[in-house]
Amino acid sequence: MTASLHTTIETMLVLLLIIFVVTLVARRARVPYTIALVVTGLLGFEPGFRNIELTPDLILTLFLPLLLFEGAYNVSARSLWRDLLPVTLLAIPGVLFSTIVTAALIHLLLGLGWVVAFLFGALIASTDPIAVVSLFRDLGVPRRLALLVEGESLFNDGAAITLFSILLTVGLTGQIDVVSGLLGFLITVGGALLVGAAIGTAGSLLLRAVDNAQIQITTTVIAAYGAYLLAEHFGFSGAIAVVLTGLLFGNYGATNGLSLRSLHALNATWEFLGFVANALIFLLIGIALDPRQLVTFAGPIAVAFLATLLGRTVAVYGLMPLLRGAQQIPRRFRPILVWGGLRGAVSLALVLSIPQQVANGQAFPNRALLQVLAFGVVAVSLLLQGLSMPLLIRTLDLAQTPAATDEQPLLKARLHAVEDALLALGYEHDQGNIGSLPYERLAQSYRRERAQLEQQLRALDTPSASE
Numbered sequence: 001m002t003a004s005l006h007t008t009i010e011t012m013l014v015l016l017l018i019i020f021v022v023t024l025v026a027r028r029a030r031v032p033y034t035i036a037l038v039v040t041g042l043l044g045f046e047p048g049f050r051n052i053e054l055t056p057d058l059i060l061t062l063f064l065p066l067l068l069f070e071g072a073y074n075v076s077a078r079s080l081w082r083d084l085l086p087v088t089l090l091a092i093p094g095v096l097f098s099t100i101v102t103a104a105l106i107h108l109l110l111g112l113g114w115v116v117a118f119l120f121g122a123l124i125a126s127t128d129p130i131a132v133v134s135l136f137r138d139l140g141v142p143r144r145l146a147l148l149v150e151g152e153s154l155f156n157d158g159a160a161i162t163l164f165s166i167l168l169t170v171g172l173t174g175q176i177d178v179v180s181g182l183l184g185f186l187i188t189v190g191g192a193l194l195v196g197a198a199i200g201t202a203g204s205l206l207l208r209a210v211d212n213a214q215i216q217i218t219t220t221v222i223a224a225y226g227a228y229l230l231a232e233h234f235g236f237s238g239a240i241a242v243v244l245t246g247l248l249f250g251n252y253g254a255t256n257g258l259s260l261r262s263l264h265a266l267n268a269t270w271e272f273l274g275f276v277a278n279a280l281i282f283l284l285i286g287i288a289l290d291p292r293q294l295v296t297f298a299g300p301i302a303v304a305f306l307a308t309l310l311g312r313t314v315a316v317y318g319l320m321p322l323l324r325g326a327q328q329i330p331r332r333f334r335p336i337l338v339w340g341g342l343r344g345a346v347s348l349a350l351v352l353s354i355p356q357q358v359a360n361g362q363a364f365p366n367r368a369l370l371q372v373l374a375f376g377v378v379a380v381s382l383l384l385q386g387l388s389m390p391l392l393i394r395t396l397d398l399a400q401t402p403a404a405t406d407e408q409p410l411l412k413a414r415l416h417a418v419e420d421a422l423l424a425l426g427y428e429h430d431q432g433n434i435g436s437l438p439y440e441r442l443a444q445s446y447r448r449e450r451a452q453l454e455q456q457l458r459a460l461d462t463p464s465a466s467e
Contacts, residue, residue, distance in 0.1 A: 015280065018040065019280070019283060022036050022040050023036070023279065030138070032132070032134050032135060032386060033134075034134075034278060034282040035382055035386045037282040037283040038282050038283075038285055038286040038289075038382050038383065040283065040286060041283045041284065041287040041289070042286040042291060042379070043286075052284060054284050054285065054288040054348065055352065056349045056352045056353040059281065059345050059349035060238075060346075060353075061228070063281050063345065064228070064238075064242075064349075065224045065242050066224060066274065066277040067130075067278065068228075068239055068242040068246060069224035069243075069245065069246040070246070070270045070271075070273060070274035071154055071243075071246070072154055072243045072245070072247045072250060073220075073247075073249055073250035073254075073270055074270075075246075075247065076251065077250075077251035079144075079147050080151050080247070085327045086320065086327060086329055087151040087152050089319045090152040090156065091156040091159055092156075093315075093319060094152070094156065094319055095122075095125045095126070095160050095163060095315075096163070097314055097315040097318060098125045099118065099122045099163060099311070100118075101310060101314045102124060102125070102310075103117040103118040103120065103121035103122075105303075105306075105310060105311070106120055106307050109303050109307065110300055112366055112369075115167070115171045116366050116370065119168060119171055120304070120370055120373060122160060122163045122164040122167050122350075123347050123350035123351050123374060124304075124308050124377055125159075125163070125311070126157050126161070126343070126344075126347055127149075127340075127342060127343065127344075128344025128345060128347075129149045129340055129341070132385075132386065135390060136393075139390060139398075139399040141336075141399065144333075145333050148329070148333070149337065155243060157239040158189070158238075158240035158243065160346065160350075161237060161239055161350065162185055162189065163185070164350050165188075168353075168354065187235075188235065188236050188237050189240060192231045192241040192244070193240065193241075193244055195230055195231040195236060195241040196227055196240065196241040199226055199227045199241070199245050200227070200247070200249060200252075201248060203219055203222075203223040203248075204252045205253075206219055207219055207258065208253065212262075213259075213261055213262045213266070216262050216266060217265060220249060223249065224242055227242050227244075227245040228241060254266060259433060260424050260425060261433065261434055281344075285344070285348065290375075293372060294375070294376055294379060298376075300372070300373060301372070301373060301377065304377050305376070308377055308381075309338070312341045316334055316337045317338075320334055332396045332397070333398075335392060335396060336389075336393065339385055339392055342382055342385050342386060343377055343382075344378060344381075347374055347377070347378055348374060348375065351371050351374035351375075352371065408457065411457050412457065414453055415450065415457065418449050418453065422446045425439065425446065426443075
């Protein structure tokens with residue numbers, strides 16, 4: 001084993017140990033672990049750890065396919081279809097509106113050129129709701145609101161990346177062609193949808209045809225990275241291709257024909273991969289942030305953050321009133337959609353991907369300032385918006401109480417599901433599909449959960465019995 005490989009493995013183990021400790025502490029403190037990891041990376045590392053480089057390839061090629069596939073795999077296509085119009089409005093026109101408003105303010109207030117200002121507006125338009133989605137679950141936020149925030153983020157990554165690529169070409173060549181840019185955008189999105197549909201459909205059929213958990217898990221990992229890389233190879237949006245692939249796997253491939261063991265294995269594997277990818281990327285963001293630089297450029301960063309926030313506000317409040325009928329979004333949701341639009345890893349990957357020189361060999365204008373502004377906005381967004389989100393949710397009375405969520409029927413439904421799972425597990429064991437040791441482990445886990453649910457139901461029944 002070479003010294004560099006040995007050092008890499010040691011570094012990875014240290015990072016995973018930090019994630020383990022910080023996540024445990026954050027869970028007890030009821031703070032999103034992603035924000036806790038950013039703070040830990042920002043404040044808790046010696047300069048040696050800051051040699052870890054957060055590169056565009058690391059974010060876009062290694063982490064992004066995992067994060068997008070895991071998110072799409074767990075989203076109900078039926079629920080997403082019901083709110084497809086608002087999600088699409090936020091993800092595509094919303095990104096465009098946010099880019100225009102942000103760019104105009106950056107140009108007027110910071111004096112950056114129009115092309116550079118638009119480039120910043122596009123790279124900062126992508127939202128990363130990971131930190132707030134966990135809060136939504138803890139606080140009992142309406143499911144539709146959570147779906148809107150999560151569904152938008154799945155698609156606006158692709159829209160923002162595509163728009164950024166078009167604007168970067170303008171910045172590098174100095175040539176502006178609106179018609180070619182619009183046509184390129186349509187081809188990029190359309191091609192990505194074709195790639196995602198092909199890989200998602202073929203992979204889902206293979207998932208059903210092969211009754212082996214290890215092969216099925218391997219299929220999903222190959223599909224996630226394959227969809228991204230194939231789409232990017234042809235100049236399409238890898239992000240959109242992965243999202244459609246994940247939706248097809250989660251809503252078609254894994255819904256029928258899979259054994260109980262395979263479903264458990266797939267869900268557990270992708271839950272783990274999603275957690276590790278999220279945790280590592282937020283920790284690396286914290287490490288990459290330079291506190292001294294953030295303080296030095298506090299003024300421009302504050303201006304950029306407010307411009308970004310105003311751009312998001314115009315997009316949400318300008319587009320949501322256009323919806324009618326069942327597609328209408330409650331007014332109380334709008335502040336959450338604005339304040340919950342946190343910025344994250346994709347914005348950093350895009351700003352880091354800006355080359356140092358343009359086509360004529362000159363230095364790319366204000367490249368260093370763009371990086372400072374992007375890192376600063378991401379830091380302020382994660383810390384300020386993420387930590388204040390619970391207060392805003394409670395102020396808007398969107399945190400549902402146990403009575404509002406009707407806890408007793410939910411507990412009974414879960415109890416029935418656990419009992420059915422125990423019966424199915426016993427059948428799989430009797431048929432020889434599950435070994436004795438895995439069977440005992442799963443059965444013990446289900447029995448413990450059944451006992452806990454029965455205890456909770458008895459506790460809910462006690463007051464009514466005493467009356």
